[in-house]
Amino acid sequence: MSQGDITFAGPPGARAAATLGLLRSELGLTFRRLRTLVLLGVLAAVPVLIGVVVRIETGDGSPAGGPGAAGGGGPAFMAQISNNGLFLVFTALAATLPFFLPLTVGVVAGDAVAGEASAGTLRYLLVAPVGRTRLLLVKYASTLAFCLAATLTVAVSGLVTGALLFPAGELTTISGTTIEYSEGLWRALLIALAVAASLAGFAALGLFVSTLTNSGIAAMAGAVGLLVTVQILNTIPQLDAVHPYLFSYHWLSFADLMREPVLWDNLYANLRLQGFYALLFGSAAWARFAGRDISA
Amino acid sequence: MAPYESAQRTEGDEDRSAGRRRVTRYAVPVAVAGVAALTIGLVPALADSGDPDLPKISAQQLIEKIAASDQQQLSGQMKISTDLGLPSLAGAAASFAPKGVDGEGGSAAAPDEKLMELVSGTHTLRVAADGPDKQKLSILDDAAEYSIIRNGSDVWAYDSKSDEAFHAEDGHAGKDGHAGKGEKPEGKAPEGMPTTPKELADEVLKAADETTSVTVDGTASVAGRDAYQLLVEPKGPGSTVGSIRIAVDAENGVPLKFTLSPSSGGKPVVDAGFTKVDFAKPAASTFEFKPGKGTKVTEADELEKQAPKGPKGDALPFGGKLHKDGKNAEGVKVIGEGWSSVAVIDTGAKDGVPSSKSGELPPEAGQLLDSFGDKVTGKFGSGTVFSTRLVNALMTDDGKVYVGAVDKATLLKAANSQQ
Known part of the structure; x- marks a missing residue:
């Protein structure tokens, strides 16, 4: 049973239509906002930047990253870019996943409820014939849509830049085997989806933070602050007993899709972890939001 | 403004206070956390299905x-x-x-x-x-x-x-x-x-x-x-x-x-x-x-x-047997039999372990080396014992190295027996 039963007494079909309408307007609101477009633009610039730098550095035939890169400095897959442009997609995702991508998600998720509250529009939203539970689900769905859009932005920008600057064709997996370019494209898509799914847990956490306050800025800062804290905790070796429970623990597992055969264990573990975070903080957000006095 | 929700989840029990309802709601995330914790705790225990029954063999x-x-x-x-x-x-x-x-x-x-x-x-x-x-x-x-x-x-x-x-x-x-x-x-x-x-x-x-x-x-x-x-x-x-x-x-x-x-x-x-x-x-x-x-x-x-070919790897102690072939490197000798055998390598370096005293290393590095090992003396002279959980090694000051998967006492005994 949901809020809809009380706030809207129409037939179920109409209720679904109302939810869909709300979702559509939510998506339009998110993706038409100038801030969102700027965030996506910045994300799209990252692969271009990496691609140009690697291209300049390897222009004389030396391996990527110069002599110092032998130890594997820089983000994952950096060294392989000069082999095949498709690796720029993976490098760009590996470079943006630790902070950049979740940062943008934190901004969007943190703003989801608190932004409406601080703009004074939340009460009008609640007048719509959709219950609070559904409103929250719609907010989460549009945040997830942003996760996917942000990831695909990085991936597509990396794909185009890589194709322009570097050779295409067969590519070598990190296991040393060779796969066709079409197979590589398929894996790039899977990787983008895996990265987008990696952000689901943090998106739920951001949404929960967003229900705690009436200030959009405070919610964004809170979500991003949590992200930074978790990522710092992740680098402290003494805390390795805690690490498996942090939402970013399996983030790099998307790279396992470039093994041959694919190593699914960590990818599944990541999905389980993200599902747990989504359920935990989704239900916490619901508990908070459904019982809250909306005064703004 | 009063909360909008009035009766969901509580099926018409209208007397419940808002506070009660809030507690009920927060029980959901708590339950999620509890189920997850139980899963983490129980799944490995359940997965351990016990040892299989197989016919006995020698x-x-x-x-x-x-x-x-x-x-x-x-x-x-x-x-x-x-x-x-x-x-x-x-x-x-x-x-x-x-x-x-x-x-x-x-x-x-x-x-x-x-x-x-x-x-x-x-x-x-x-x-x-x-x-x-x-x-x-x-x-x-x-x-x-x-x-x-x-x-x-x-x-x-x-x-x-x-x-x-x-x-x-x-x-x-x-x-x-x-x-x-x-x-x-x-x-x-x-x-x-x-x-x-x-x-x-x-x-x-x-x-x-x-x-x-x-x-x-x-x-x-x-x-x-x-x-x-x-x-x-x-x-x-x-x-x-x-x-x-x-x-x-x-x-x-x-x-x-x-x-x-x-x-x-x-x-x-x-x-x-x-x-x-x-x-x-x-x-x-x-x-x-x-x-x-x-x-x-x-x-x-x-x-x-x-890179000139060095001696084949022999530092690892699986059974300490590898030295027995005697062909690994010149100057390798084996004392004792079986598990408690100790290999002796004469490095020829008369200075033994570079230490803070010998002046070959910066003092800091020497101290670091010293801190890994224990100084010991015996009939073999003096030296440093480096211990790990499996291998113990004694480097004497006259350049001999005794290595074995044996405890420190056995190692020192072996070194003493050589003098």
């Missing part, structure tokens, strides 16, 4: 089973955990390891240095084999992989992190023999560094004589396969090796798991076993390697010119 039969095993095709995933108790992993390991003699190789993809990483920590490995000609061993890392691929006469090593490859023709490939044994993809592993259960088991069985007790100790389930457990224990005192346990597939005799526990107790020193194993033929493409356009390829011939 140790002799089991060893024969291993020897008769001609499983040619195999692929699987292994986990190897090594805890030698070295003070600081990489640096100290290098100082004990034979690689120190070799100098730095010219390629990040050269196998020897990579395999040294296995000496500490936990690693996930993938192995695949298809007959004597095709083997592959991969060390899985975060977003990177290091693979050694043998396909016919070609041996490739590929380091995806640095995108560098290493190529050798069979002649240069080191110990690629053991044809027909099936699962020896790590043909290029330095000697004394066995990396699959099979190879580890071979070493141990070679050591089985009157100093060793070999028994069958029940059954186990490894990577979903039913297995017998072979238990190998040193009989005499003085060895740091407590026991060695090898799980052998009950069906085809392939060793699936190897565990070496120190006599001092605690966590195993080496724990290597399959987490997944498949005895079907691996895809042919698994063994094909073609360097990409930008991949830096180092040929083995070039490397050999750069």
Whole structure:
């Protein structure tokens, strides 16, 4: 049973239509906002930047990253870019996943409820014939849509830049085997989806933070602050007993899709972890939001 | 403004206070957390389905089973955990390891240095084999992989992190023999560094004589396969090796798991076993390697010119038996028999351990070295004992090195007996 039963007494079909309408307007609101477009633009610039730098550095035939890169400095897959442009997609995702991508998600998720509250529009939203539970689900769905859009932005920008600057064709997996370019494209898509799914847990956490306050800025800062804290905790070796429970623990597992055969264990573990975070903080957000006095 | 919700979840129980309802709502996330915690706690316990029931066999039969095993095709995933108790992993390991003699190789993809990483920590490995000609061993890392691929006469090593490859023709490939044994993809592993259960088991069985007790100790389930457990224990005192346990597939005799526990107790020193194993033929493409356009390829011939061949690896103590051949390096002598044998290496360096006193090293480095070891004196003069959980080494000030998988007292006794 949901809020809809009380706030809207129409037939179920109409209720679904109302939810869909709300979702559509939510998506339009998110993706038409100038801030969102700027965030996506910045994300799209990252692969271009990496691609140009690697291209300049390897222009004389030396391996990527110069002599110092032998130890594997820089983000994952950096060294392989000069082999095949498709690796720029993976490098760009590996470079943006630790902070950049979740940062943008934190901004969007943190703003989801608190932004409406601080703009004074939340009460009008609640007048719509959709219950609070559904409103929250719609907010989460549009945040997830942003996760996917942000990831695909990085991936597509990396794909185009890589194709322009570097050779295409067969590519070598990190296991040393060779796969066709079409197979590589398929894996790039899977990787983008895996990265987008990696952000689901943090998106739920951001949404929960967003229900705690009436200030959009405070919610964004809170979500991003949590992200930074978790990522710092992740680098402290003494805390390795805690690490498996942090939402970013399996983030790099998307790279396992470039093994041959694919190593699914960590990818599944990541999905389980993200599902747990989504359920935990989704239900916490619901508990908070459904019982809250909306005064703004 | 009053909250909008009035009766959801409580089915018309209108008397409940708003506070009550709020508590009920917060019970949902708490329940989610509780279920997750229970799952984490219970699933491993439930998954442990107990040891399989298998007909009893003797140790002799089991060893024969291993020897008769001609499983040619195999692929699987292994986990190897090594805890030698070295003070600081990489640096100290290098100082004990034979690689120190070799100098730095010219390629990040050269196998020897990579395999040294296995000496500490936990690693996930993938192995695949298809007959004597095709083997592959991969060390899985975060977003990177290091693979050694043998396909016919070609041996490739590929380091995806640095995108560098290493190529050798069979002649240069080191110990690629053991044809027909099936699962020896790590043909290029330095000697004394066995990396699959099979190879580890071979070493141990070679050591089985009157100093060793070999028994069958029940059954186990490894990577979903039913297995017998072979238990190998040193009989005499003085060895740091407590026991060695090898799980052998009950069906085809392939060793699936190897565990070496120190006599001092605690966590195993080496724990290597399959987490997944498949005895079907691996895809042919698994063994094909073609360097990409930008991949830096180092040929083995070039490397050999750069680095003179050092003595074969012998620092690792699996049974301490490797020295017995006496052919590893000049100046190596073995004192004692069986598990408590101690190798003596005369380095010829009269200064012994570089220490803060000798002035060869900056004082800080000398102090660091000193802090790893204990100063000792005896009939052999004075020296420094470096201890790990498995190997103890004594470096005397007159340049002799005593190494063995024996405790410190046995080591000092052996050193004294030489004077």
